[in-house]
């Protein structure tokens with residue numbers, strides 16, 4: 232099989248004139264990449280082994296060791312992206328996906344990251360939160376000339392910290408990030424953790440303006456987004472986070488959207504144990520059930536898993552909805568029957584809704600009564616064991632079982648043990664105070 236890099240660089244080699252000088256601390260145009268295939272991902276890299284990060288609906292970027300340097304290759308390019316079955320767009324990302332693959336390394340590693348620009352405009356990569364030489368910071372015009380279409384540049388720096396970090400362009404930033412260009416950069420500590428985790432998840436929050444019926448994000452939108460995503464997916468199409476009872480689980484959450492997101496977890500009090508500042512000393516950990524992950528911030532949430540299918544979601548309730556209109560007249564409590572009859576005469580199929588709330592919206596969608604515009608998701612969805620969940624957007628489930636299957640996949644729905652579930656009352660006691 233032809234190496235992807237050979238394909239890539241065959242035509243471009245003539246423009247790659249610069250030569251990498253390892254001691255020169257600024258990003259360089261790349262010499263042709265050597266013809267060596269990538270090594271498989273390893274879970275041991277430094278002085279100890281660590282639990283590799285799981286990126287739901289994503290993957291970690293492969294790397295190889297070459298003369299003591301960990302080498303990666305990021306490719307900025309347009310990607311066909313699916314938020315959920317039924318909604319596909321033209322986004323921009325890295326190596327075929329948005330977010331780009333998670334970069335995973337170990338404190339003390341020397342990394343060399345080749346960045347190839349397959350977009351039609353210049354880009355750079357900024358390593359958000361990393362401590363590095365000025366010339367490697369990836370700010371177009373300030374720390375380097377931007378990476379022109381077709382060029383490959385090299386960033387090379389030692390990792391002198393650990394923690395949950397991110398990467399994104401710092402060239403035409405508003406457009407390129409709105410189009411989906413971003414990824415996580417996880418650095419494991421060189422020394423073993425005092426309280427190691429059994430599972431480690433990485434989630435990147437984003438928002439998108441995909442106007443009904445359209446196929447490209449609208450980068451001009453500042454506040455009225457219609458899709459709120461975890462790893463560029465919306466509920467119910469976000470992979471569940473699975474764990475076994477009693478395991479220590481870390482959920483790393485980064486936010487490169489345009490809103491702050493109060494991320495709320497059911498079933499546990501998690502501890503906030505770290506951020507882009509690394510894993511905090513234990514006396515700084517604090518117990519919470521909701522943690523705001525601000526724009527440009529990362530937070531690490533750790534907890535001991537208890538059985539159930541526990542929601543993890545943004546608590547801005549509009550952020551757990553999919554495409555929806557804003558600025559509409561409020562119809563709660565309004566009897567629309569008369570006006571609906573008149574509108575239906577003009578607009579066949581018109582359906583009044585919202586007199587008693589929006590729950591009926593999902594019922595209509597599920598029954599196939601309401602066809603939205605092309606390429607537009609219903610506002611809410613997701614069927615649980617007991618009916619519609621009426622959720623969307625930044626919502627997923629932490630599925631914990633005493634014993635997961637050998638493949639560790641999604642275990643299906645949790646069945647509450649007898650006697651531990653809410654039940655319908657047969658009567659209201661006479662002496663019940665209210």
Ligand SMILES: [Cu+2]
Pocket residue numbers: 459490491492493545546547550625
């Ligand atoms: Cu939110």
